[in-house]
Amino acid sequence: MNLIDSHCHLDVAEFAEDLPQVLSRARQLGVSGFIVPAISASGWPRLADLAALHPGFHPAYGLHPMFLAEHTDADLEALPSWVSRPECVAVGECGLDFFVSDLDPERQESILIAHIRLAVATGKPLIIHARRATERVIQLLRRHGPAKGVIHSYSGSLEQARRLIGMDFMLGIGGPITYPRSSRIREIVKDVPLSHLLLETDAPDQPMAGEQGRRNEPAKLVRVAEAMAEIRGLSLTEVAAETRLNAQRLFGLAA
Numbered sequence: 001m002n003l004i005d006s007h008c009h010l011d012v013a014e015f016a017e018d019l020p021q022v023l024s025r026a027r028q029l030g031v032s033g034f035i036v037p038a039i040s041a042s043g044w045p046r047l048a049d050l051a052a053l054h055p056g057f058h059p060a061y062g063l064h065p066m067f068l069a070e071h072t073d074a075d076l077e078a079l080p081s082w083v084s085r086p087e088c089v090a091v092g093e094c095g096l097d098f099f100v101s102d103l104d105p106e107r108q109e110s111i112l113i114a115h116i117r118l119a120v121a122t123g124k125p126l127i128i129h130a131r132r133a134t135e136r137v138i139q140l141l142r143r144h145g146p147a148k149g150v151i152h153s154y155s156g157s158l159e160q161a162r163r164l165i166g167m168d169f170m171l172g173i174g175g176p177i178t179y180p181r182s183s184r185i186r187e188i189v190k191d192v193p194l195s196h197l198l199l200e201t202d203a204p205d206q207p208m209a210g211e212q213g214r215r216n217e218p219a220k221l222v223r224v225a226e227a228m229a230e231i232r233g234l235s236l237t238e239v240a241a242e243t244r245l246n247a248q249r250l251f252g253l254a255a
């Protein structure tokens, strides 16, 4: 088995002490690719260094909406040259967060639009964070796209999922599907085409069922794959193979 964690924040302080061990635990369980989206411009150089050091480590460069206060106009001006670097597999993490109340929605939107335009210009996919904001993200993608990409930790409705898939967007699926009571996302995972699902841990956040309060890590991706296999009535091998192909296709990774 060979899985790709399509969303993990391996560059954050939680992994500073033991990243090599975290990566080797993941590889032992068959997780060999790691898409690591940036949070803010101050983290871009470290992501590039980590990508040069660790096989299977693929960075994305962008400005995360939850860290709006850190982002400057100079960061936005610097972003295109970072996104065109060869190790960069995507534009992000970017998006809209209308759940956290002190984040100016207009500034969030203008920054997201800049990311969408950059994705259109470079052909690289978007990694989008959409919390209480799926409908607005769809509108902005329609207005400023067409771009390809993934809505990570998908939390919209089934109907919105179908529209996103109609725009050839992927849905990032993680720990929430391991909770038996997460019936809405489990229904979506059952219903939409497997060709548009990606596996993710969102490590160090979003722990699996039974592991609340603990640091999440890419080795746990196997539990997401197992839950998806169970929900869809497929074998783990089938889910692993197809979601890996999906990630390779979206991020342009070698087979």
Ligand SMILES: [Zn+2]
Pocket: 007, 009, 037, 093, 129, 202
């Ligand atoms: Zn994230």
